Amino acid sequence: MTNNSRHDLPPSMGSAMGVTYRKLAMYMQHHLKQYDITPEQLTVLLGIGDSEGLIQKEIAQRARKDHPTTTRILDQLEGKGLIRKQQGERDRRSFLVFSTDKAKEVAEAGRLHEEDLKNEILECISAEEYDMLMELLNRIGEHFSEVNKE
Template identity: 35%
Template sequence: MHHIDDSLGFILNHAGRRLTLLLALRYQPYDITTEQWSVLNRLYEQDGISQKELSRRAEKDQTNITRILDQLERKGLAERKANEADRRSFLAFITPKGRELNETLLPIENEVIRLVQDGMTEEEVALLRRLLKKLTHAAEEAIQEMGEQS
């Protein structure tokens, strides 16, 4: 008999939700959600990108990116400016306040990851990383094949 607790999809989803919750609890004092931080961190990595590119990098749809950028702008962490090359789009930028907050949050994220990796060897962590990337790649290929069929 197959138990859902043994399903790889369930295990991955559960682990992801637990990590997100742990990070959310650590970020609560800074009044930022993990979803907002993922977008802020992408802007920290590369500033002045289009919302479309930000959407791709943050793996969020355009509607969610717009909503998250609205929230980040209200908090003074990001801003949008007209794209001189394409008047129909905007470029997103991190503000100095957003950069400072991200530099505060990065070590917290690193600490959460260290905490959950406690008890794992470097080899196990490296293997887990490789296997998760392999699984993600296989899922992406399957999604593309389905897109080509429809």
């Protein structure tokens, strides 16, 4: 047998977080399939919420996505008849985004599935651990927002 002495290297935090993140994303993807949207598309829909006429820049901030990604996800949502884009009158560079009734239904259904996700996570960690995990993720995220700028 080959030399296996190093095959149990502890994974880095980045690698470990990636692995777990993708499992959560897959869980959501499977449950959202019936509404013909993806987890990231839902994130954008929930970012829009009940605000009508937001411009893409504001939606990008709310969904914590960059502008090219936001453009492409909004294009998909438009293709699915979930949002409508209208060129701004005051500023013709921008586009105002309006969501359809169907989008509101899908967003609400998706929000319930996000609750299901939370409950499923709570099957293996405590509520205190859940809150701590969320807090640590946010703290690290903010720290690296700064670090990555340098």
